[in-house]
Amino acid sequence: MEAANGPYADLRKWVQEQLEETRGRSRVVHRDSISVxxxxxxxxxxxxxxxxxxxxxxxxxxxxxxxxxxxxxxxxxxxxxxxxxxxxxxxxxxxxxxxxxxxxxxxxxxxxxxxxxxxxxxxxxxxxxxxxxxxxxxxxxxxxxxxxxxxxxxxxxxxxxxxxxxxxxxxxxxxxxxxxxxxxxxxxGLIRVFLRRPGHDEAEPRPLRPPATVSDVARTIHHDVEAACTGARIWGSSARFDGQRVGRDHVVADGDTIEVLVR
Ligand SMILES: Nc1nc2c(ncn2[C@@H]2O[C@H](COP(=O)(O)OP(=O)(O)O)[C@@H](O)[C@H]2O)c(=O)[nH]1
Ligand SMILES: [Mg+2]
The missing domain is CATH 3.40.50.300 (P-loop containing nucleotide triphosphate hydrolases)
Incomplete structure (x- = not known):
């Protein structure tokens, strides 16, 4: 209060402004930089x-x-x-x-x-x-x-x-x-797999971080599907032949087409 009219009023006001500006600046840096x-x-x-x-x-x-x-x-x-x-x-x-x-x-x-x-x-x-x-x-x-x-x-x-x-x-x-x-x-470092659903193949690839298994593929659909997953049929380089039946822990490869099987 006294500061508002005292002999150093201008100086105090300036210091106050500087402090606020600095605080504002550090808030900006904090908010913008810490995470995207x-x-x-x-x-x-x-x-x-x-x-x-x-x-x-x-x-x-x-x-x-x-x-x-x-x-x-x-x-x-x-x-x-x-x-x-x-x-x-x-x-x-x-x-x-x-x-x-x-x-x-x-x-x-x-x-x-x-x-x-x-x-x-x-x-x-x-x-x-x-x-x-x-x-x-x-x-x-x-x-x-x-x-x-x-x-x-x-x-x-x-x-x-x-x-x-x-x-x-x-x-x-x-x-x-x-x-x-x-x-x-x-x-x-991602790989892409394609899902075969009853009646159609999905056009959009699903990205996965390798090593990824059939369970991981099932999880990209829904965690309930992962829970119910018994394995898959696979076409592509991780399969020994087209449509090979594999288990949940089978490791999939980039470009595979996968039909997730559920119980
Ligand atoms: N000739 C040429 N100029 C470019 C190219 N890419 C950027 N520039 C110019 O380089 C300057 C700096 O580009 P900018 O993208 O702002 O760089 P930044 O600061 O790294 O984001 C600008 O004038 C651009 O137009 C390019 O491929 N060829
Ligand atoms: Mg730039």
Whole structure:
């Protein structure tokens, strides 16, 4: 009360404003960075320095509208987007510029690293002309002991050819985007099975994380179906012959067609 009129009123008011702003800021960092709600069958993080072309790739792969631009701050928080790969919904998450010192928590980096820890795979993006721009990020990931299936992508290959060891991509080259989709699918580590239901085969594949059994397949239908499952008939590479009768614990393979049997 006294502060409102005292000799240091302006100063106190300024301090108060600073405190509130700081609190507001840390709340934002906390809320936006700590976790990205998982959607889809897998979560793949796009990581790289500012202007590496992450937003452009997210947009090209998912058909969502994102503002892109030559600004380091175009993206200040993780941006999730769903994309369909081989008929399966996969979540891509653009991670904004991880800066040096992230492992020590600088710049909200620790929270961002937490997002990476929850991801199934990482796409490291760099401008094809600047492969060394990934060095600092690789060092941060190593320091934070984040080891995930990783794909290195060299972007803007319409301007510069990709260096060895990186998958070259240009948003102007649909063929390169197709190759990227394939590589990102491989990164998920998922397999797909198809269900044969009485009277028809399901068109939509069901994603599973291997090793997966007939029981796991039954669970993708309903937990009651899993409980009642006695086995399956299988067509595909895990079957010795078409329509082989197998038990609940039979391990299924990518591309199998499965008719779940219940008692
Ligand atoms: N020539 C070319 N420019 C690209 C390509 N991908 C992105 N860019 C440009 O690179 C700049 C940075 O892209 P952006 O996606 O915002 O990078 P981010 O900061 O990593 O999200 C933008 O001006 C984009 O238009 C590409 O494949 N070819
Ligand atoms: Mg961006």
């Amino acid at each position: 709600p998982r959607e889809g069958a897998a979560q793949i993080a796009l990581v790289g320095p500012p202007n590496a072309g992450k937003s452009s790739l997210l947009q090209a792969l998912s058909q969502i509208q994102i503002k892109t631009g030559d600004y380091a701050f175009t993206t200040t928080r993780p941006v999730p987007a769903l994309t369909r790969l081989r008929g399966v919904l996969v979540q891509l998450v653009e991670i904004p510029g991880l800066i040096e010192g992230a492992a020590e928590g600088r710049g909200g980096g620790r929270a961002l690293l937490g997002v990476l820890r929850g991801a199934d795979g990482i796409v490291l993006c760099h401008d094809a002309a600047q492969p060394e721009s990934l060095d600092a990020i690789r060092a941060e990931l190593e320091l934070a002991a984040i080891e995930k299936p990783t794909l290195v992508v060299a972007t803007k290959t319409d301007e510069t050819p990709p260096p060895e060891g990186a998958l070259g991509v240009s948003v102007l080259d649909e063929e390169s985007l197709e190759a990227l989709r394939d590589a990102v699918w491989d990164l998920t």
